[in-house]
Amino acid sequence: MRYEIEVEVNFVLERGKTRPAYHQSYEILRDKILNGDIPGGTKIVEERIAAELGVSRTPIRESIRKLEHEGLIVGKKVVKPTETDLRNMFQVRIILEGYSAQCAASYLKEKELQALQRCVEIGKTGTMDEIMSANEQFHEIIVQASHNPVMIDIIDRMQSIIYLFRRTVVFYNRPFLIEEHEEIYEAIKNRNGQQAENLMKKHLQADLDFCLHLIGNE
Structure with a gap:
């Protein structure tokens, strides 16, 4: 049609x-x-x-x-992304944002760590719009920590599509979304780069699985 x-x-x-x-x-x-x-x-x-x-x-x-x-x-x-489009995009995000989380554990300063913590707190108590904004900022702070302009540019060019799926996981209240953010924040704050990377990859994989589940039930 x-x-x-x-x-x-x-x-x-x-x-x-x-x-x-x-x-x-x-x-x-x-x-x-x-x-x-x-x-x-x-x-x-x-x-x-x-x-x-x-x-x-x-x-x-x-x-x-x-x-x-x-x-x-x-x-x-x-655009009406297909299952293949979704998998391809998240594969790139998992690789790049996983690495960025590892970098964040090494390079984020106290002010940025506090900003991450605020994002987590807003995720627990904010309105949908506030949670959307905090979710975006949480990932943005971590991506910027890579200090790799090529990686940052790749993610930036994906932001509009990422927004579509971010809205999906927030609107449909994906289980443990904010708890996972908090675990990632704690790993970064404790300067545990490997754990931060692993947690970020698991977090994005959970986002992907959730979106695929919704697509499968349409």
Whole structure:
């Protein structure tokens, strides 16, 4: 079944803003994809989006190109990752973030360790949006600890797709998610790099298994 995007009138770009139409249209489309307002498999029609957002097709075309680079649009449709896509992405994350966790145990300073601890605490008591943000920050702090710009760039380019799956594990309340974060934090704080790496790999594998289970039950 082919879907066509419908963007509500209240998302029409506001006149008089200083940011280019490209940035505004890109952010609107990206946020609606990430929030699930535009479901996977939706056909992206340039002419219709341009008309509803009140801009020419050029900024829409540029927005789509950027979303394609981020992996959110494939073949003019909103991405609907397959089981193979999911496994491939998590395989990369398991390798890179496992190594980053080992680095974090060696290099994170006290201020960063405190930030990790705050992420864990928010995970226990925060709202869904707060938990989502804390989850993202937790992994970001650890990835940055690798001090490897190539690895960091690879993860950065995957962030939009990672967000989709992060929302899944938070929204469906994956068991032991925050407890695993706390174990990783404790290993990093205790400067046990090997344990931190092993725990991070187990954590991401559990995320993968959970998402695969949901896909299998759709």
